[in-house]
Amino acid sequence: MSKTIFVSNRLPVTVSKSESGLDYKESIGGLATGLKNYHEQGDTIWAGWPGVAKDELSEEEVSSVASTLKNDYKCLAVPLTSEDIEMYYHGFCNETIWPLFHYFTSAVEYRSKTWEAYKRVNRTFFEAVDPLIEEGDTIWIHDYQLMLLPQMIREKHPDVKIGFFLHIPFPSFEIYRLLIWRNELLEGLLGANLIGFHTYDYVRHFLSTVRRLLGYEHNLYKIQFETHLAQVDAFPMGIDYDYFSKSPTEENVSQESLDFIESTKDLRNIISVDRLDYTKGIPDRIKAFKHFLAKYPEYHEKVRLNLIIAPSRVGIEKYDNLKREIEELVSEVNGEYGTFSWMPVWFFFRTVSQDELIAFYRNSDVLLVTPLRDGMNLVAKEYVASRTDNKGMLVMSETAGAASELGEAVIVNPNDHEAIANGIKMALEMPEDDKMDRNINMHRRLSRYNVKFWAEEFLNTLWSAPEDRIPTEPLDRLTSGSSDLEIAYRTANNRVLFLDYDGTLVGFKPTPDQARPDKELKQLLTKLAEDPKNTVVIITGRDRFTAEKWLGDLNLTIVAAHGLWLRVPGQDWVMTLNMDNEWKETIRPIMETYTDRTPGSLIEEKDYSIAWHYRQSEPEIAGMKRNELKEALMSVTQSMTVGVLDGNKVIEVKDTRVNKGHGAHLVLNQGEYDFVFGAGDDRTDEDMFAALPEGSYSVKIGKEVTAAKYRLKSSRDIRGLLGRFTEVSGEAAAEKATESK
Structure with a gap:
């Protein structure tokens, strides 16, 4: 019987080691929630790193972790060392892929050692799942940490269904082309039968990049790659709508949070929830709020920005500096505009539970979420779903993936402090009926396209992908x-x-x-x-x-x-x-004309033939000019002994004999x-x-x-x-x- 194998960098269960022994904690939200039904009820196994390095455990503990995860959680532990995590995850994934795919080109580091670690760890994942794979299986691989894995599996198991989903943005060609190992990653992804992204912008960027760098065209979002058809599509990830829209309950909310919420009931609350990361645009958000206070003094002592930031990559200089910058900006705003009875910005640098977040969402008039670049941003969807009274309003960056779905929100440019300030004012002053209409539409969309729907749609599309694999003979x-x-x-x-x-x-x-x-x-x-x-x-x-x-x-x-x-x-x-070249005098000027009109193209003149190469030309222009040139050449050569040969990125005219x-x-x-x-x-x-x-x-x-x-x-x-x-x-x-x- 065929089975489904989920593969991600981290398992939905985190293992940690304490003085009392090994602890196991299940993840909530996001991917774990979306795949929970499939994983618990179906014939599935989930492969990933359990969260603790194998060199931090004894041999007995490694064995115990593997056994417990397999028997109690249907998970396969992929063993990684501390060096693997440092070089592969903290190194290549977060120093190279993360900043580049989020358009922070100045923050990208290119180190061959981390690239080698990335390849090695992807191979480790392959070697872990390889013994489990049988004919007819489905493998769904997740995110940027494992972009080489689809092709590794394809080469060994050409008949299985392989899906890949990227949970971060895929950048435009002009950004992606800066990557040194760009072709290897593209070829790794194209090993999948189905490649999923959050938005059609990312789909378009990926297809354009594949065409420009590898030369593969697509037909209705399908790319014929080596031995199989790789389909590319958008699957916007949803949330667990039922969980966030459930009836209010205070049993899982700390008294501290309840007291804080009670203390803000006389203010208009703006909430901002993020993980500490330079892609989130937090400093610009604070500056924009400061501009709002300067421009609209009537809101002094009437509004508060509650900045909740979850710690991330503590101890890394870049992130420590970001935290310091945020603290300085918060102090600057509070120092300039605060009074003895009113502090405009409250900064919480801590992890907050989902239930506490829901409580904050429901008591906030506005969610301010302005990342400079974000693959999706589920916080925006969580806020809308939590406000079952339809009275809150979302102010959102146009560069977040969710903006393409939540068009009823107040959409702003995250770099424009003036626009953000005006957006905050618009959200606070929006008429009740307008706010209700916008929220009802967003609720309807989020309730239908929830995280379970997202997972089902992706898997159903993968299972129904056409079986038009080109049979190739394995070299061995x-x-x-x-x-x-x-x-x-x-x-x-x-x-x-x-x-x-x-x-x-x-x-x-x-x-x-x-x-x-x-x-x-x-x-x-x-x-x-x-x-x-x-x-x-x-x-x-x-x-x-x-x-x-x-x-x-x-x-x-x-x-x-x-x-x-x-x-x-x-x-x-x-x-x-025996041949002559008299015909060249007719053909050459035609080719020269199209060479002048098609940047990147060139003419190769041989003894008794002429070839027009367009491999380096912009694909869309080249495709159009190629058709025009071919038609012109065929018209001219009808009465000659030469013919037009249409090759791989080349048109050649030669004697037909x-x-x-x-x-x-x-x-x-x-x-x-x-x-x-x-x-x-x-x-x-x-x-x-x-x-x-x-x-x-x-x-x-x-x-x-x-x-x-x-x-x-x-x-x-x-x-x-x-x-x-x-x-x-x-x-x-x-x-x-x-x-x-």
Whole structure:
């Protein structure tokens, strides 16, 4: 029976160690509440860090924690060390991802050590859940701490359903591109079948970033990534509406809080609730309140701002400095405007229980929540739900995710002190019927789209995601000693290997000249060519001069310009067809016009073809100009012997008589081969696949429709396969040397 595995950085149960032993405390609110029904009633397990480092526990305690969490809470403890927490969580997560995704670029730290820790901990999470995963399972991964995990699971378990939800903002492309390890994180996320965000702004930012950095387009929010379809959508997270809108009760509220609330009944109360963090805009909020007091003196001694801030990351200099700044600003406001009987700002630096918060919410006229950037901000929703009398009013930052749902609130720019001050006045003076109408609409929305609805909608969307996975052959299946391919290679006496270059042996680069062969590739090709049974053929669309410069020093046969030029080791280049270039004078000006109109595009002129590359161009402009250019070229070439070839981010005009199938035939006609192998990644390689004789072994790199027998995901995989060929050749040579002794 299939099961669901939830994975998050922290478990819904926190383990702590005290003098009396191990303590277990269940979390409330947010994610724990949203998934509670599924977790308690269904066939599920929740994996995450329990809150205590394993090096702080004895072996017996580690075992006890694991056993108790498994048996009593249906949880899997992921063991992390103190160093893991420091480098991965406090390091990469909170020094790099957190500030960047919240647009605080000046606060971002780039440290390779913390990045390595992030990768290591994501691998630790994978190794923890891997033994539990079975075919048909669903895995739902949460938040920015585990962005590499979806692809790790996908590579080992291609048939399971994987969901990922990001609980913080996803920044615009211009911000995200600053990240050093940007592609690795995107590829990690794209391992999921469903990627969820709080708002459509974040969805749009993610799709734009994927298109610009990785080159993947989307169709109706679906991205074809390597082997599967990754769907992207918005799922605004709700709250436990029933809990916050329940009948008032004072049994769980401290007497201190009740006394404070009673002391404020003659004032108009403004409440502000946050965790201590620089993204929350707390200093600007205090400055805006000060401006409100200066601008509207009629509210002196009639209004109070109750600033409740939960401690966060105590002992970290950046946060300690923020707390000090807040204290100084509060003192400044109280010193300037306070009287013996009235203190305008009350600052509470403590953790407050949910029930006490509800009591504060219900006795506050206004909630002031003005983060500079926030993924959602559930406090705003909690306040509205708690005010069942519909008499409170929310003043909210337009840069909080919840602003897209709570449009009836007073929406302000968190950087504009004047706007916040006016917003406070508007909220305090709003007519009763207007306030009631706005709150009723927000209540209706929050009660329907609560946290349970959020979880159900995400999981139902994940479960109904289309099953259109592109079957790719796992590399280990092709390189195992029992595979048909390896057996055929091992037993053959005369082999020919046709290898495309760009996109196959080398991943695509921003410009053509950046795809030079690296040291690893040249060593790999050298080893392949050293086997006397191998004829290694590089069959490429590159011109002969580039091919000669990059690979001419190796013992390889090279077919260049899609089959127009042939060079066998030790001989000069041979032109395989008689051609002319008169048509170029017509085609070149057209391409030059579109190059001028499309920033980032460039022209690559070869012996007998011209190519227009647009890989570095802005995708939307390039897509439009590409279609225009293709239409113009096809119109011009109708009466010529040349045709228009539409490749991967390139349009090429060349003689229609020349293709890679023609080049492959030339080589095949020069010998008798008992093992024929071909590998390529785009449409031009389909001509090569079609030209290979029956019984050949063909490998497609990537996701397009193909006639190839096998399919691998990337150039890394094909290099791995060729590396295995060299190992087999080495083994055979060693056996032969042993026999000759």
